Amino acid sequence: MSLWIAVLAACAVAFATKLAGHVVPAAWLSGRRTRRVTTLLPVALLAALVVVQTLAGPAGSIVVDARVAAVVVAAVALVFRAPFIAVVAIGALTAAVLRLAGWS
């Protein structure tokens, strides 16, 4: 699949999801368990993305490198209530400085 097709298909699904909320009767998603699962979905996906971005290496390997340090420092920044953009910048800075110092 070309990357452009994937981009446009994902955009179409995203818009359809948003529009669905505006047009379906509210009763369709009012089940308590349905609501719990849909509320927890972003948590599961984001936690998984943190793991993949931090530890995944080539061909299904798990690699410990400067990214791990970047995430630890980012977590400290979050504990101190740093805003999103600062957390991202601190993550980049940590990884860049460690690479400059020779740790991959």
Next chain:
Amino acid sequence: MQICHDDRVHPDSDATADVEAARLRRQVARQSWSVGIATGAYGISFGALSVASGLDVWQTVALSALMFTGGSQFAFVGVIGAGGSGLAAIAAASLLGIRNGLYGLQVARFLDASGLRRLAAAQLTIDESTAVGVVQPTDSARRQGFWTTGVAVFLFWNTFTALGAIVGNAMGDPRRWGLDGAAAAAFLALLWPRLLSRDAAATAVAAIVVTLLAIPHAPPGIPVVVAVLAAVGVGLWPRRHPDAPAPRHAGGSEA
């Protein structure tokens, strides 16, 4: 509630209501634009990470304009950057976007939009516009909060995405600038404010375990999709006592 008011001060009781309504409108406008600028500014990190993940500048710009939901956009480029297939990227982005459908249910009640206005409202239905809208005290303030925040985030998010993509493109090897560390930090910052309940914390831990187990065995991108099992497992688990909220951590917000 009446939304069009005369600016003159009347000597009757309407005057107080007019002044009060004008004050509320200014307050909602201030909230909406500050949220729009603050959120839109980190479009620059999305733009840079997207081109670092292998998308070109136009694909990056298209994602911000057409998908317009930050979490899903980061997920999409994250999966592509990790070497995942287009289908895996679509799946991850779409699953993360499901919450926008739930926001639509909430905001449709006070927006009362139809036709083209409803299509525009749907595209602007994201974390921030919903959050600023639903907390207002009156329906007209809710509508103002939703529309102003949605439009403000859209303007700044797209402008800064283009800027980030162009700058990112000129930077060369993304690892040298720590952009892979920035991506990991971005997902952590998006996750952080959601860890409010025991359910959420349990889901995050389960998702981390599932992902670590899946990475060596599944093609790139698929571990993220498999992690959905954590949300389903915790969500369907019989609950013995009401959810105790954990202390709130401030931090990232999300478009």
